[in-house]
Amino acid sequence: MIGAAIRKDVQLLLRDRGRLLSLFFLPVIFMIVFGSMFKFGPDQGAPRPVAMWSARDLTIPLGEGFTAQPMPSADAVRHAVAAGDTIAGLVVPATGPVELVIDLAGPIQVRGPIQGALTAAVMHAMAPPIPMPAMIEVKSPPGVARPLDDISSFQVTVPGNAVLFGFFLAMTVAMTFASERRTGTWKRLLAAPVPRWKALVGTLVPYIVIGCVQLTFLFGLGAFAFGMKVAGSLLGLVVLSFAVVLCAVALGLLFASVGGTEKQIGSTAPVVLLVMGLVGGCMFPRLLMPDFMMKLGHVVPHSWALDGYYDVLVRQGTSLADLAPSIGALLAFAGAFAALGLWRFRFE
Amino acid sequence: MLALRGLGKDYGDRTAVQALDLDVVRGEILGLLGPNGAGKTTTISMACGVVTPTRGTVAIGGVDLAKDPFTAKARLGLVPQDLAIFEDLSATENLNYFGALYGTRDVDWALDVVGLRDRAKEPVKRFSGGMKRRLNIACGLVHKPDLLVLDEPTVGVDPQSRNHIFETVKALHARGMTVIYTSHYMEEAEALCDRVAIIDHGAIVALGTVGELVARHAGKGIELELAGDLDAAVRAAEAHATVTRDGAVVRVEPKGHLAPVLAAIEATGATIARIESREATLETAFLALTGRTLRDA
Numbered sequence: 001m002i003g004a005a006i007r008k009d010v011q012l013l014l015r016d017r018g019r020l021l022s023l024f025f026l027p028v029i030f031m032i033v034f035g036s037m038f039k040f041g042p043d044q045g046a047p048r049p050v051a052m053w054s055a056r057d058l059t060i061p062l063g064e065g066f067t068a069q070p071m072p073s074a075d076a077v078r079h080a081v082a083a084g085d086t087i088a089g090l091v092v093p094a095t096g097p098v099e100l101v102i103d104l105a106g107p108i109q110v111r112g113p114i115q116g117a118l119t120a121a122v123m124h125a126m127a128p129p130i131p132m133p134a135m136i137e138v139k140s141p142p143g144v145a146r147p148l149d150d151i152s153s154f155q156v157t158v159p160g161n162a163v164l165f166g167f168f169l170a171m172t173v174a175m176t177f178a179s180e181r182r183t184g185t186w187k188r189l190l191a192a193p194v195p196r197w198k199a200l201v202g203t204l205v206p207y208i209v210i211g212c213v214q215l216t217f218l219f220g221l222g223a224f225a226f227g228m229k230v231a232g233s234l235l236g237l238v239v240l241s242f243a244v245v246l247c248a249v250a251l252g253l254l255f256a257s258v259g260g261t262e263k264q265i266g267s268t269a270p271v272v273l274l275v276m277g278l279v280g281g282c283m284f285p286r287l288l289m290p291d292f293m294m295k296l297g298h299v300v301p302h303s304w305a306l307d308g309y310y311d312v313l314v315r316q317g318t319s320l321a322d323l324a325p326s327i328g329a330l331l332a333f334a335g336a337f338a339a340l341g342l343w344r345f346r347f348e
Numbered sequence: 349m350l351a352l353r354g355l356g357k358d359y360g361d362r363t364a365v366q367a368l369d370l371d372v373v374r375g376e377i378l379g380l381l382g383p384n385g386a387g388k389t390t391t392i393s394m395a396c397g398v399v400t401p402t403r404g405t406v407a408i409g410g411v412d413l414a415k416d417p418f419t420a421k422a423r424l425g426l427v428p429q430d431l432a433i434f435e436d437l438s439a440t441e442n443l444n445y446f447g448a449l450y451g452t453r454d455v456d457w458a459l460d461v462v463g464l465r466d467r468a469k470e471p472v473k474r475f476s477g478g479m480k481r482r483l484n485i486a487c488g489l490v491h492k493p494d495l496l497v498l499d500e501p502t503v504g505v506d507p508q509s510r511n512h513i514f515e516t517v518k519a520l521h522a523r524g525m526t527v528i529y530t531s532h533y534m535e536e537a538e539a540l541c542d543r544v545a546i547i548d549h550g551a552i553v554a555l556g557t558v559g560e561l562v563a564r565h566a567g568k569g570i571e572l573e574l575a576g577d578l579d580a581a582v583r584a585a586e587a588h589a590t591v592t593r594d595g596a597v598v599r600v601e602p603k604g605h606l607a608p609v610l611a612a613i614e615a616t617g618a619t620i621a622r623i624e625s626r627e628a629t630l631e632t633a634f635l636a637l638t639g640r641t642l643r644d645a
Contacts, residue, residue, distance in 0.1 A: 008441070184431070188487065191398050191421060191424065348393075
């Protein structure tokens with residue numbers, strides 16, 4: 001019976017362009033868009049221009065990520081920054097401090113690193129070189145694995161969108177229950193010589209299969225088309241993804257139990273899923289969120305999934321055991337969603 | 349083939365079906381008629397194991413549905429009132445899926461029975477309403493059940509498809525299949541059913557062949573369409589006749605002559621807009637038993 005249900009639901013999915021779009025193609029578009037927006041690590045894109053004018057014979061080495069753009073005057077530097085032609089500018093007067101021209105209204109997340117890097121470059125250029133032993137060594141704390149040396153933006157945007165759209169499976173599951181109730185196919189199922197638990201499982205299992213196919217497709221595409229790497233255990237990635245799918249399907253059961261008709265589910269579930277994705281860091285990295293929002297993220301499974309994906313994709317040597325907190329949390333969420341869903345589920 | 353004993357269902361304080369006893373004999377077509385909300389669908393749903401009864405038992409082919417649901421359900425095919433099919437799948441794919449629920453299926457036979465063999469591979473969404481209805485029946489048949497339960501199988505179909513469905517049920521009956529058939533079309537019940545059970549307020553109020561029900565409950569009468577104070581007119585008529593009322597239409601069976609009935613009505617100030625002699629039919633029996641016509645009900 002379960003085999004027939006899987007075949008039937010896969011056939012239905014393949015003929016439903018809307019669902020195919022939302023489960024498989026929309027996340028790819030989001031990955032590409034977000035992957036192009038967030039640049040960090042060695043994958044920084046083209047160096048950013050910094051307008052420069054100097055009244056002194058002083059060379060300021062800007063370092064990686066910046067390129068000097070000489071200007072004819074101090075005012076030209078200021079105008080270039082004001083017009084947005086360059087990200088920042090340096091004006092070196094004949095005497096006195098160097099002027100760092102930058103839009104102070106810019107977000108601190110963007111302005112801070114630029115301001116810091118240029119300040120360091122100026123200080124390095126102006127201070128006399130003094131040979132001294134290394135004073136600072138940057139290291140991860142014990143027990144925290146080193147990240148990959150070449151982290152691309154897709155290491156973050158692929159799992160972010162895979163989790164966001166992976167959880168949209170919950171809406172599909174809920175819609176299936178509502179549709180089967182409306183059309184009467186659920187009634188046929190109950191009239192058949194099939195135990196009720198099997199009727200329920202038979203409706204859910206196809207979506208576990210579809211969810212696994214979806215995440216395999218998205219991570220596969222991320223790896224082969226966008227250069228996403230897996231720094232840790234591949235088995236860990238697989239088990240973590242399976243936990244995400246179980247959690248999404250269990251959430252679908254909960255939606256089906258409390259969601260009502262297809263129309264009601266269609267209007268409420270996307271909002272709930274988007275808010276969960278937003279709070280969980282699928283659209284905006286939680287590391288950049290305020291402390292309160294970072295903590296709040298843990299009330300949704302998305303954040304646990306993303307923490308696990310970040311570890312296994314970015315931190316070298318991450319094992320299946322290292323992912324236990326994320327996998328455990330996802331399974332706990334799945335259990336809670338399933339328990340609540342079963343409690344509220346009406347077979348008749 | 350089907351035995352219902354003291355079968356009842358409560359939803360909170362409301363009783364949908366009281367304590368219903370019914371035997372469906374192997375090989376017969378039993379019509380189940382009743383106004384909306386009478387308890388037909390709840391009764392059928394309990395008989396098929398879709399709804400759990402509050403009280404009573406169901407036995408299908410001698411097998412207790414509660415004790416051995418899988419054996420009992422395997423003998424039964426349900427055709428719900430709604431189009432319980434997947435419109436994005438083909439007829440064959442639908443039949444394969446629903447047949448798989450029973451572990452056995454004869455897809456070609458089911459397609460032949462409903463005359464859809466030549467459209468078997470097309471997506472159902474391209475079918476006409478009548479063809480979808482026929483496929484709906486085929487999905488209940490695909491495992492060749494001993495007992496087929498059809499809940500309003502001809503609702504919203506064109507006359508040609510209705511005739512096809514009608515002939516299909518007759519053919520299945522001729523092969524020895526037991527059928528329970530609910531319908532809003534009295535002529536279907538009259539023409540198809542060996543026996544008819546009329547349900548009202550969650551109880552069977554009459555059971556028998558069409559002839560028996562008509563003879564017992566549908567005495568010939570006069571149908572009057574009245575205007576004015578209808579309540580007063582009905583009260584006045586009741587002194588001289590058995591009266592049933594459906595809106596402005598009143599059916600009277602005079603205890604003696606008709607003249608005193610008409611005089612009593614006119615004495616109340618009511619006017620008689622139409623007067624018509626009616627033959628005794630299943631429709632009039634239904635009206636007499638439930639106080640409502642089936643289509644209005």
